[in-house]
Amino acid sequence: MSPAPANPLPPDAPLRSGVVAYLRERLGLDSVEALAEKKHVPVHRETIFYYLGGMALFLFGIQIATGILLSLYYKPSPDQAFESVRAIMTEIDFGWLMRSIHSWSANLIIGVLFLHLLTTYMMRAYRGPREFTWITGCILLGIFMAFGFSGYLLPWNELAFSATRVGTEIVGVVPWIGDELLLLARGGENVTGDTLARFYALHVVILPIVTFGLLGIHLFLVQKHGMSVPDRVVRRQGSFEAVPNMRFIPDFLLRDMVGWFVALGFLAVLGALFPWELGEKANPFGSTPEGIKPEWYFLFMFQLLKLIPGHVLGLEGKMLGVLACGAAGLVVLLVPFLDRGETPGRARMVFNLLAAAAVTFFIAMTAWGFFDKLQFQLALGGLLFAGVLALSVAALERGAPLRRLVILLSVLSSLVCVGMLAWGLRG
Amino acid sequence: MVAVTGAVILYPVVRFLRPRPATTSGAMEKKAPFSLKELKVDAEGKWPSPFDFGGKPCLVIRTPDGTVRAFNAICTHLDCTVGFRPEESDIFCPCHNGVYDLSGRVVSGPPPRALEEYKVDLRGPKREEIVVSRTS
Numbered sequence: 013m014s015p016a017p018a019n020p021l022p023p024d025a026p027l028r029s030g031v032v033a034y035l036r037e038r039l040g041l042d043s044v045e046a047l048a049e050k051k052h053v054p055v056h057r058e059t060i061f062y063y064l065g066g067m068a069l070f071l072f073g074i075q076i077a078t079g080i081l082l083s084l085y086y087k088p089s090p091d092q093a094f095e096s097v098r099a100i101m102t103e104i105d106f107g108w109l110m111r112s113i114h115s116w117s118a119n120l121i122i123g124v125l126f127l128h129l130l131t132t133y134m135m136r137a138y139r140g141p142r143e144f145t146w147i148t149g150c151i152l153l154g155i156f157m158a159f160g161f162s163g164y165l166l167p168w169n170e171l172a173f174s175a176t177r178v179g180t181e182i183v184g185v186v187p188w189i190g191d192e193l194l195l196l197a198r199g200g201e202n203v204t205g206d207t208l209a210r211f212y213a214l215h216v217v218i219l220p221i222v223t224f225g226l227l228g229i230h231l232f233l234v235q236k237h238g239m240s241v242p243d244r245v246v247r248r249q250g251s252f253e254a255v256p257n258m259r260f261i262p263d264f265l266l267r268d269m270v271g272w273f274v275a276l277g278f279l280a281v282l283g284a285l286f287p288w289e290l291g292e293k294a295n296p297f298g299s300t301p302e303g304i305k306p307e308w309y310f311l312f313m314f315q316l317l318k319l320i321p322g323h324v325l326g327l328e329g330k331m332l333g334v335l336a337c338g339a340a341g342l343v344v345l346l347v348p349f350l351d352r353g354e355t356p357g358r359a360r361m362v363f364n365l366l367a368a369a370a371v372t373f374f375i376a377m378t379a380w381g382f383f384d385k386l387q388f389q390l391a392l393g394g395l396l397f398a399g400v401l402a403l404s405v406a407a408l409e410r411g412a413p414l415r416r417l418v419i420l421l422s423v424l425s426s427l428v429c430v431g432m433l434a435w436g437l438r439g
Numbered sequence: 440m441v442a443v444t445g446a447v448i449l450y451p452v453v454r455f456l457r458p459r460p461a462t463t464s465g466a467m468e469k470k471a472p473f474s475l476k477e478l479k480v481d482a483e484g485k486w487p488s489p490f491d492f493g494g495k496p497c498l499v500i501r502t503p504d505g506t507v508r509a510f511n512a513i514c515t516h517l518d519c520t521v522g523f524r525p526e527e528s529d530i531f532c533p534c535h536n537g538v539y540d541l542s543g544r545v546v547s548g549p550p551p552r553a554l555e556e557y558k559v560d561l562r563g564p565k566r567e568e569i570v571v572s573r574t575s
Binding site for chain 1: 521532552
């Protein structure tokens with residue numbers, strides 16, 4: 013005979029509470045409720061940055077949903093890939109919307125993740141005990157860039173084909189194991205149908221599985237350690253406990269959802285007004301068309317590879333560029349172990365300076381890669397001016413770290429502008 | 440024991456991931472899909488596109504003095520396919536702005552090496568057929 017339930021329902025209990033009690037007991041909802049009750053989010057000037065992770069998560073959800081829908085019609089073979097994407101864009105009801113949202117969201121997600129990384133860095137939220145939250149986050153950013161790169165090839169158009177050849181060739185530049193990596197990435201010496209099959213498997217099976225695992229660890233660590241609060245806020249309030257906070261459920265989550273709702277509307281507008289281009293079908297033996305560019309988040313590397321000459325100090329220039337980018341990525345990954353200082357001081361100055369320099373370099377190289385020469389100078393000048401102006405206005409009443417960042421950015425952008433002007437006048 | 444089991448499982452997986460060997464290598468010879476007469480800018484302003492030569496694109500150009508030359512059209516920088524620009528009288532890679540002269544030597548930009556040149560023979564009764572070959 014089975015034991016009687018712990019809380020037998022009173023015979024006159026209403027149906028709803030009866031169902032709730034039934035599920036509560038069987039699914040262990042008490043512990044979930046206790047966890048939700050316990051979770052609080054600190055409220056201070058930089059609280060807005062806490063929403064970025066949730067926004068990335070929401071966009072990832074959009075990617076999963078639209079990705080599953082696209083996979084119902086997409087055919088991963090060189091003979092059919094381009095035609096199937098064209099059919100999605102022109103023949104399938106709302107296919108254009110699904111593909112455009114998938115592409116736009118893919119770009120937004122990278123932008124949000126960059127901001128998430130930068131703000132986490134500026135708040136120094138990577139310090140112990142959150143080192144592994146930072147590391148899993150950095151790896152996730154890399155994985156999302158790999159998602160972008162692998163997904164880019166799938167329509168099998170000219171742009172994608174060239175970008176994949178360049179991108180996989182970059183892998184081949186890695187010393188010692190480059191040739192093997194190149195073969196592994198392409199599934200042969202050249203970019204062919206085998207490459208498409210590998211990229212498809214990577215995009216829809218391997219990367220999602222890895223992402224789920226890492227994201228699980230990342231979110232668990234965020235739960236475990238709670239939100240990091242900037243030192244300055246703690247000092248001002250006297251102690252960590254004195255910092256005001258709000259409940260995660262429902263207060264923070266509802267605010268999160270407002271952002272998601274706006275993002276969904278924004279994606280629909282982008283998809284409707286700027287449907288993603290399909291371009292021309294790839295011709296594996298045709299000359300690469302002029303004006304070829306990768307996605308914006310790889311432009312800085314693309315521009316860097318344009319600028320480095322064939323040989324530098326006896327090394328191949330491209331190897332130097334790839335190694336430099338790899339080293340920069342490694343430094344970002346190891347930041348929690350490099351900056352261990354508890355108090356503000358010189359170390360912090362150095363780190364802020366490095367961040368400002370890296371961001372300026374990224375923006376300048378991206379703009380340079382995006383625009384032609386004269387356009388570039390005007391665009392970069394305007395962009396930096398507008399950016400600094402916006403930051404200055406926002407920072408007028410703000411605390412020290414942001415102000416310092418603004419001053420640094422102003423100085424650096426002025427230097428870049430002067431340099432560009434001199435370069436332009438020379439030309 | 441664990442290491443042996445791991446190796447027994449991993450070895451076939453690693454071998455599986457290694458692609459099949461390239462289908463063609465070594466010496467070969469091929470007739471271009473266009474004749475000498477067609478080796479000029481077409482009505483759309485385009486030079487004849489490179490063709491499949493043993494799995495690699497082969498670009499055929501004509502120098503101002505009329506010499507026909509053929510190159511492996513893969514840019515030595517990062518693997519894009521170069522194109523001939525008759526007006527500029529050069530070979531150009533649009534990916535990272537690499538410029539080669541009409542002998543395939545690097546003029547400017549990031550390419551580290553010259554393009555690989557193939558041998559060109561003109562055959563047929565009117566010497567109109569372009570036959571490209573490489574020795575190894």
